[in-house]
Amino acid sequence: MPQNNVATNTQLPKAIVSPELQQEIEQFLYFEASLLDDHLIADWMSLMAADIRYFMPLRTNRGPRERDREFSGSRDIAYFDESKASLDLRLRKLQTGLAWAEEPPSRTRHMVTNVRITALANPTEYEVKSAFLLYRNRAETQTDIFAGERIDGLRRIESVAGFEIFKRHIHLDQSTLLANNLSIFF
Amino acid sequence: MMTVIIRRNEKRSPNVDLSDVFDEQAGTISPVIYSDPDIYQMELERIFSRSWLFIAHETHIPKAGDYFSTYMAEDPVIAVRQKDGGVRVFLNQCRHRGMKICRTDSGNAKAFTCTYHGWAYDIGGNLVQVPLEEQSFPGLDKSKWGARQARVESYKGLIFATWNEEAPALAEYLGDFRYYLDTVLDASEGGTEAIGGIVKWIIPCNWKFAAEQFCSDMYHGTMSHTSPITAAITEEFPALDPTALSGFQFRASNGGHGTGFFEAPAGTSWGFRIVQAAGLVEGFDPEAAHSRQAAHLGDKRGTIFSQHLSIFPNFSVFNGASTARVWHPRGPNEIEVWAFGLVDKAASDAEKEQVRLMTLRTFSAAGTWEQDDGENWVEVQRVLRGHEARQTKFNIQMGAGATRNEGADFPGTISNAYAEEAARGLYAQWFKLMSDEEGTSSKRGAYVHAAE
Known part of the structure; x- marks a missing residue:
């Protein structure tokens, strides 16, 4: 019989990062979220590294023997599987002013919490896991709530923000998406 | 212009007047067909239970026992690849108290066991096991209590099914x-x-x-x-x-x-x-x-x-x-x-x-x-x-x-x-x-x- 996977997830990270680094990265995540919520999408896009992979897999209900296939793979369809070029195309779509799903734009609030940081082999790079709750309200009464986990790759660079994002994997806590579209960023 | 007033089964719903909802000559359509709950219930019976409905692509279930849970309109069904290479599509509903017999999206199965009382069905939808059968259902003829089967046909990789025994063959339906x-x-x-x-x-x-x-x-x-x-x-x-x-x-x-x-x-x-x-x-x-x-x-x-x-x-x-x-x-x-x-x-x-x-x-x-x-x-x-x-x-x-x-x-x-x-x-x-x-x-x- 398959084992319940609780045991393997109860390990603490090998090294907990310094309070200074923890605060620095959390402040970066809050800053990034504020750009999205303030509709400064072009500024938000400038935080995405040239080698960004922005990926939100599908999520399925699987039996115990196939639980490892819960998320769609890299050769499957995904909600998002984006490069810098395709994110830029999405930005240009919004900038036309004719992107009806975001015209007028959704009101969003990105809440980021449960931030766990792991230093990577490259001393300028970190893996940052966080939980998010994203509230969206648009038009008159449409309201969507998305929850999930983000697994980010952050790279320290010389810039006002201090970091760029080279990986964002988004695990949405839904199987059938309960919204009529995903016209916003996570 | 066709004018039809349909009288529904009186016990189940009020009459639905479909006269004038679509007039091809005049080029008009009444939006009541998009919003009326009684018309919707009629659609489930008269449209969806009589037409060929798409189920899955053949490559979604390539190997024997591969299954794909989907719906025919609102009815949950399971499509399963059989050992002979064919596909069966049956209602995802236990014949005892109606619980789903498959609660996952897809995968490979040897059987489908209801998680309510434990009735088990093979990959063809046949009832094969009833817990405590001797004490609880002595003399039960399991061959009569399989999952409800739909008619299944494929066209160039696409699997369709219908509840309508009188529907034309799929190729003829596509015409x-x-x-x-x-x-x-x-x-x-x-x-x-x-x-x-x-x-x-x-x-x-x-x-x-x-x-x-x-x-x-x-x-x-x-x-x-x-x-x-x-x-x-x-x-x-x-x-x-x-x-x-x-x-x-x-x-x-x-x-x-x-x-x-x-x-x-x-x-x-x-x-x-x-x-x-x-x-x-x-x-x-x-x-x-x-x-x-x-x-x-x-x-x-x-x-x-x-x-x-x-x-x-x-x-x-x-x-x-x-x-x-x-x-x-x-x-x-x-x-x-x-x-x-x-x-x-x-x-x-x-x-x-x-x-x-x-x-x-x-x-x-x-x-x-x-x-x-x-x-x-x-x-x-x-x-x-x-x-x-x-x-x-x-x-x-x-x-x-x-x-x-x-x-x-x-x-x-x-x-x-x-x-x-x-x-x-x-x-x-x-x-x-x-x-x-x-x-x-x-x-x-x-x-x-x-x-x-």
Whole structure:
């Protein structure tokens, strides 16, 4: 019989990062979220590294023997599987002013919490896991709530923000998406 | 003009007056058909329980025991590959107290065991085990209590099922629509395979808005989708002038199926798709892909691009991307979209990756094109909460009286791309089935599907 996977997830990270680094990265995540919520999408896009992979897999209900296939793979369809070029195309779509799903734009609030940081082999790079709750309200009464986990790759660079994002994997806590579209960023 | 008043089974619902909801001569449609709960209940019986419904692609369940949980309208069903290579589709409902016998989306199974009392069914849906059988159900004839089986047939990789024992064979049901469906399903040796993953999402709108748009509506493209078109314009791929494009629409002679498409100016077919994917995948040769498909199709269908189509009632494809989907109805005011990608089996890995990226970036819940379709249908549906709005007829006259036969080397009843002839075909089929009580389950007395 398959084992319940609780045991393997109860390990603490090998090294907990310094309070200074923890605060620095959390402040970066809050800053990034504020750009999205303030509709400064072009500024938000400038935080995405040239080698960004922005990926939100599908999520399925699987039996115990196939639980490892819960998320769609890299050769499957995904909600998002984006490069810098395709994110830029999405930005240009919004900038036309004719992107009806975001015209007028959704009101969003990105809440980021449960931030766990792991230093990577490259001393300028970190893996940052966080939980998010994203509230969206648009038009008159449409309201969507998305929850999930983000697994980010952050790279320290010389810039006002201090970091760029080279990986964002988004695990949405839904199987059938309960919204009529995903016209916003996570 | 047909005028039909349908009297429903008096015990089950009030009379529903369908007179005047669709008038093909006048070119009008009453929006009550998108919002009325009694009409919706009639649709479940008269449309969905009598038509062939899409289930899955053959490649979703390649090996014996592979299963795929889906729906036939609101009814949950399981499609399972059998040891003899065939496919069975049966109701996902235990015959004891009606619990689902499969609660996962897909996988490989040796049996389906109900998690309520433990009745177990084999991969053919036959009841094979009843817990404590000697004490609890002595003398039970298990062969009479299998899961309810649907009729199953395939067409070029697509599995369909129906509850209607009297429906024509699937190939006959598709009829002269097959010629245009083959542009998608038979464009290369070996046909198609499904790209992994089903995108499932909810749109609060009536199922007919989606089915009709994919059947007939090229007209909305330049307005609804102006933003992704504009955003992708580059020097290398300048804007295509939609008014200068030659395009056609086809209304199936029977059955309510329809399609429309452009003829691609030389070299633009893949170019358009590549810019919409935000780039060429390394190693992909669009010229070779185009030549392979044009040679295999062997006629003017090799020039078709941006093809939309619907198979009545609720299966659609957009072959500008490579997306196929079912619009599962969920009451008059909601659908679940189940979308997947289609790609030629003969395609190289690079071509498959190009198609995957193009499809998910354009036609998916987050797709740059599809986002805006959902927005339109949701708003239309909300307006129909208004009593006066529901009594205000819609115009469905575009291209009326302007059809021709065997036009421009394309066979059948042909219109220009910007027409609503195929939509009128869809609603004519809808009206025909809704007006015909013969063969419905209530007429057959099949509400109690007792053991034979």
